[in-house]
Amino acid sequence: MLGNFTYCNPTKLYFGDKSLENLDAELAKYGPNVALVYGGGSVKKSGLYDQVIEILKRCGKNVAEIEGVMPNPTLKKLREGIEIARAAKVDFILAVGGGSVCDYSKALAVSVNCDDDPWEKYYVRFEEPTCEIVPVGCILTMPGTGSEMNAGAVITHDVTRQKIGHVFADEAVMPRFAILNPLYTLTLPKRQMVAGIYDIFNHICEQYFSGEDDSTSDYLSEGLMRSLIHSSRIANADPNNYEARSNIMWTATWALNTLISRGKTTDWMVHMLGHAVGGLTDATHGMTLAAVSHAYYSHIMPYGLPKFRRFAANVWDINVEGMTDEEAGKAGLAAMEAWMRELGLAMKTSELGFTADMVEKAADYTIVLKGGYKVLTREEIVEIFKTSL
Numbered sequence: 001m002l003g004n005f006t007y008c009n010p011t012k013l014y015f016g017d018k019s020l021e022n023l024d025a026e027l028a029k030y031g032p033n034v035a036l037v038y039g040g041g042s043v044k045k046s047g048l049y050d051q052v053i054e055i056l057k058r059c060g061k062n063v064a065e066i067e068g069v070m071p072n073p074t075l076k077k078l079r080e081g082i083e084i085a086r087a088a089k090v091d092f093i094l095a096v097g098g099g100s101v102c103d104y105s106k107a108l109a110v111s112v113n114c115d116d117d118p119w120e121k122y123y124v125r126f127e128e129p130t131c132e133i134v135p136v137g138c139i140l141t142m143p144g145t146g147s148e149m150n151a152g153a154v155i156t157h158d159v160t161r162q163k164i165g166h167v168f169a170d171e172a173v174m175p176r177f178a179i180l181n182p183l184y185t186l187t188l189p190k191r192q193m194v195a196g197i198y199d200i201f202n203h204i205c206e207q208y209f210s211g212e213d214d215s216t217s218d219y220l221s222e223g224l225m226r227s228l229i230h231s232s233r234i235a236n237a238d239p240n241n242y243e244a245r246s247n248i249m250w251t252a253t254w255a256l257n258t259l260i261s262r263g264k265t266t267d268w269m270v271h272m273l274g275h276a277v278g279g280l281t282d283a284t285h286g287m288t289l290a291a292v293s294h295a296y297y298s299h300i301m302p303y304g305l306p307k308f309r310r311f312a313a314n315v316w317d318i319n320v321e322g323m324t325d326e327e328a329g330k331a332g333l334a335a336m337e338a339w340m341r342e343l344g345l346a347m348k349t350s351e352l353g354f355t356a357d358m359v360e361k362a363a364d365y366t367i368v369l370k371g372g373y374k375v376l377t378r379e380e381i382v383e384i385f386k387t388s389l
C-alpha cells in the first residue's frame with residue numbers, strides 16, 4: 001500500500017536547445033549581485049561561459065566568480081566560496097556545470113548567511129538551514145545526479161575524506177530553475193557520459209529495490225530504466241545522437257527529483273558504499289556506484305527475491321517462466337552486468353584505486369540506512385567491499 005506522502009517540486013525546468021533564452025527573465029527576478037559558480041574549465045572550452053557572462057552583463061548584474069569547483073567538491077572549496085559570496089553580498093547563485101557545481105552551489109546557498117560551521121551543521125548534525133537561503137539557478141552540462149531538480153548537496157571533507165550527502169527538507173534549497181540543453185552534454189568525455197548513465201540507472205535501482213507493495217512508483221521506475229537502457233545503447237554507439245542524449249538528460253532529472261520514491265521505502269546503500277569509496281579515492285561518482293553494485297546486489301538479492309524476479313522480467317525482458325526466483329534474479333543481474341560492460345563502466349573498485357587496506361576505513365565511513373531488503377552489519381559491509389575489489 002502506498003504510504004502517506006507530500007509531493008512538491010518547485011524547480012522550474014527549461015528543456016531543449018533554446019532553453020538558455022529563458023535566463024534573462026529568470027535573472028530579472030533576483031537582486032544585482034550574482035555568484036557565478038563553475039568547474040575546472042569545460043564551460044570555458046565549450047563557449048557556454050562566454051554566453052552566460054554576456055547575458056549577466058546585459059541584465060546589469062555584478063558578477064563574483066567562484067571557479068574551479070572540482071568533481072566531489074570539498075569542504076575547503078566550500079569555505080573559499082563562502083568568503084567570496086559574503087564579500088560580494090550575493091543575492092543569487094548561478095551554477096553552470098555538472099552535479100558537483102550544482103551541489104556545491106546549494107551547499108553555498110545554505111552557508112553564506114549562516115554563522116555555524118557548515119560541515120558540523122549540515123554534514124554531522126544534518127540540521128536544516130536556520131538562516132536566509134540564497135536562491136540558486138542551474139545551467140546543467142552533465143546529466144546524472146538529478147541535482148538540478150532536488151535538494152541534495154554532497155560534500156567531501158578534504159582532511160578526513162568523508163564524503164557525505166545531505167538531502168535538505170527545505171524546498172528553498174532546490175534550484176529555482178534549471179536550464180537543460182542536451183547540446184551542452186555533447187562535449188562530455190565518453191567516460192563521464194557513461195558514468196552519468198550508470199548514476200541515473202542506480203538512482204532508479206535505489207528506489208526500486210525496496211518494499212513489496214504494488215506501487216505506481218515501481219512501474220514508473222521500470223519505464224525509466226527501459227528508456228535509459230535503450231538510449232544509452234544508442235548514445236554509446238553514436239554520442240552525437242541528440243534524441244538519445246536528450247532522453248538521457250530528461251531521464252536523469254526524473255530519476256532523482258523525488259517523484260519515484262513517493263509512498264514507498266528506498267534503499268540507497270549502493271550510494272553509501274560508493275560515497276565511502278569515492279571519498280577515499282576521489283573516483284568519479286557513477287564509476288564508484290558501478291564498481292560496488294555487483295557485490296551489493298548479489299548480497300541482498302536473497303532478501304528481496306520477488307523484486308529481483310520482476311526486475312529480470314520487466315526491465316530486461318527475460319522470460320522467467322519456469323525459473324525459480326533465484327534463477328530469475330540472477331539472470332536479471334547478469335543482464336544488468338552485461339549492459340554495464342557494454343558501456344565500459346568500472347566493474348571493480350580496484351580499477352578506481354581502492355585497495356584492501358582502505359576497506360576498514362571505508363566501512364567506518366559507510367552510513368548504514370534501513371530502507372533496503374537487508375540492514376547491513378559492519379561485517380557484511382567489509383565483506384561487500386572485499387568482494388568489490
Ligand code: NZQ
Nearest residue numbers: 039040041042071072098099100141142145147152187188
Ligand atoms: O569541472 P569541469 O571542467 O566542468 O569538468 C567536469 C568534471 O570534470 C566534466 N564536465 C561536466 N560537464 C561537461 C564536462 N566536460 C565536458 N563537457 C561537459 N558538458 O565532468 C566531470 C564531472 O563533473 P561532475 O559535476 O563532478 O559530475 P556529476 O554530475 O556526476 O556530479 C558528481 C557529484 O554529484 C554528487 C556526487 O556524489 C558527486 O559529488 N551527487 C549528487 C546528488 C544529488 N544532488 O542528489 C546525488 C548523486 O547520487 C551524487 O551523489
Ligand code: ZN
Nearest residue numbers: 145199203271
Ligand atoms: Zn548518484
